Structures are given as C-alpha cells and as structure tokens.
Amino acid sequence: MGVNEGLATVSSDFMIAALLIYSLAVLAFAGDFAFGRPRRAATAKVAALAEAAVTAKDRVAELVAVGGGSGAAGGTPPATATPAAVLPERQLPVFQAIKQAGKWVQVAVVLSVAGVLAHTTAVTLRGIAVHRAPWGNMYEFVTALTCVAAIFFLYVMIRYRAWVLGVFVMGAVAIALGLAETVIYTSAGPLVPALQSYWLSIHVTAMTLSTGIFFVGAVFGVLYLVAEHYRARVASGKSQPGNELLERIPSAETLDKLTYRTVIFGFPIWTFGVIAGSIWADQAWGRYWGWDPVETWAFITWVLYAAYLHARATGGWRGRRAHYIQLLGFASLAFNILVVQVFITGMHSYAGLG
Secondary structure, eight states: OOHHHHHHHHHHHHEEEEEEEEHHHHHHHHHHHIIHHHHHHHHHHHHHHHHHHHHHHHHHHHHHTTTTOOOOHHOOOOOOOOGGSSOOOGSSSSSHHHHHHHHHHHHHHHHHHHHHHHHHHHHHHHHHHHHSSSSSSSHHHHHHHHHHHHHHHHHHHHHHHHHGGGHHHHHHHHHHHHHHHTOOOOOOOOOOOGGTTIIIOOOOOIHHHHHHHHHHHHHHHHHHHHHHHHHHHHHHSOSSSOOOTGGGSHHHHHHHHHHHHHHHHHHHHHHHHHHHHHHHOOOOOSSSSSHHHHHHHHHHHHHHHHHHHHHHHHSSTOHHHHHHHHHHHHHHHHHHHIIHHHHHSSSSGGGSOO
C-alpha cells in the first residue's frame, strides 16, 4: 500500500503550525515570567502579611477576653476566612486558577493546548498517510516524542499550576521540534523490511512515550540544579538574595518532587519497552539479547534511571547528586538516539535518518 502524499503534505503543514504555535506559547510564558508573576507575587505577599496581622490581632483580643487562657479554656478560636488572593493556586479549580494567574498565562495555556492539538493531528495524519505507526525513522520518532513531552507537560502544568515552568519546557519542545523539521526531516515513505512487524507498535511506542516523559524530567532536573545552586550560594553568603530571575522559578524542593514523580512514571514504560524489544529481537534475529550498540545503550540508560530512583529513595544520595545521575541517564538516552543509532553500525542501523 503506497503513501498518501496528500495526507503527508497536510501532516507536514500541521507540524509547522504546531511549531509556530509552540513558539508563540513560549513568548506568552516568557511574558508571564517577566511581567506577570512579580506583580502577582507582590500582591499575594502584601495580602498574606495583612491577613497574618489581622489573625494575630484577633487572637490577642480573644486571649485577653478569656483572661489569657488557652484555646482549650476559652473554647475553639473562631475560624478566620482566608482571602482567595492568598490561597495557593493549586487549591482552586482549574479554570479559576488559570483566570487568577493572569492574561499572560491564559494566552500561554490556550496556545499550548492549540499547539498540542496541531501536533497530535500532524503525528496522526503521518501515520494514516504511511499506513503504519508514525515512528518508523528518526524524524518521526523525534516529532512523536516531542508530542508526548508537550502533552505530558500540559498535564503537569495544569495539575500543579506550574505556569512558570512553561517557558523552559515548551521552549525545549519547540527547539527539539524545530531541529527535527530543519535538520533530520524525512519524507513519508514505507518501512524497511526489518521494521515491518506489529512489534513496532509495541516496542517503539513504549520507547517513544518514555522518552517524551524523560525529556520533561530532564528539563526539571536542570532547573533543580539551578535553583539548588542559587540557594546554596545565598546560604553561604556568596550571593545576595533577591535575584528576580531565579526566585521566580519553583523552589528546589518542588522541582525535586516534580522530577522524581516524572521519572517514576516514565521508568516502568521504558522497562516495558526494553523487554518488548528483547522479545521482538528473538522473533527477528533468533536471540533475546546480542549486545548490539543500541541494546547496550538502552540497558545503560535503564541502569542509570534505576540508580537515580534508588538514590532518590535513600537518604545518602538525595538532592544534587541524585539529579546528576538522572541527567546522566537522559544524556545516555540522547546519545543513543542521536549518535549510536545514526553513526554506529549495528542491527539497529535502519533506525537512523532514512
């Protein structure tokens, strides 16, 4: 069955549209990062201080009324309503949180959703045009994993109200997609015989999903190291507090939790992908494992991510050292994709740019 050139062209158009929309979303996130959050943070800080003063005044008045007794002697202190302005955004319903976040975030979220829809449409149409799973070569793999990364981050951003991270993650997605469109673009075509198996839809799908998730985790990990380095320098007196750029990203503790949850979500999918690849290898080549370069680096990547999860779960290797391991795992993954599969001859050589 031949390639549907019309659908392939439409797919490319949607991919370009997704790239442009992502770029506009990054600009909107940058606008919030530069102009929106300082104003909201200042407003929330003033409201919080005012509320704390009112609460303290009410408490003092109550203690005086009961003769200085405790809450147990004088009854339960009256509950004080917390203004919506000082509530954490995560406690608000999604649409209310987005509305409260300001115009920059509203525009950025709408553009991100539109970009994901265009991106998903492009990947889907590519698959329909070639009558197979749309990740049969390096270009398709990168466009698919960036789509997964964008979808996953969209969920994380809305779930945790992490608007400020949009400029970094969506920026990385836009850069990766732009490189795919300009450097490794491959026209729609049939699969090489070695890939014509239903295992393509199992093994490569799992690797695509997990790689997209690890992509987001790597961005979180880099931001963690930046936040932790700044915190350490301030604590040691080597830097002055109040850096407007660095203090707008989440705390190192928050980024640590987001990174851990991201990796622990993607790791089982990667594990399944490695196992599925071994089963496919047995059917295609008559052995489950042959220490092919791609297989070897996939296993190295698995070991590094497993080491990160172990380090993160134990007290001795938490923090910066654990994140170095996580980023080393992603570096191994990227090396496998961009170097091993492209330049090193092996059983997976067909997975390059062709």
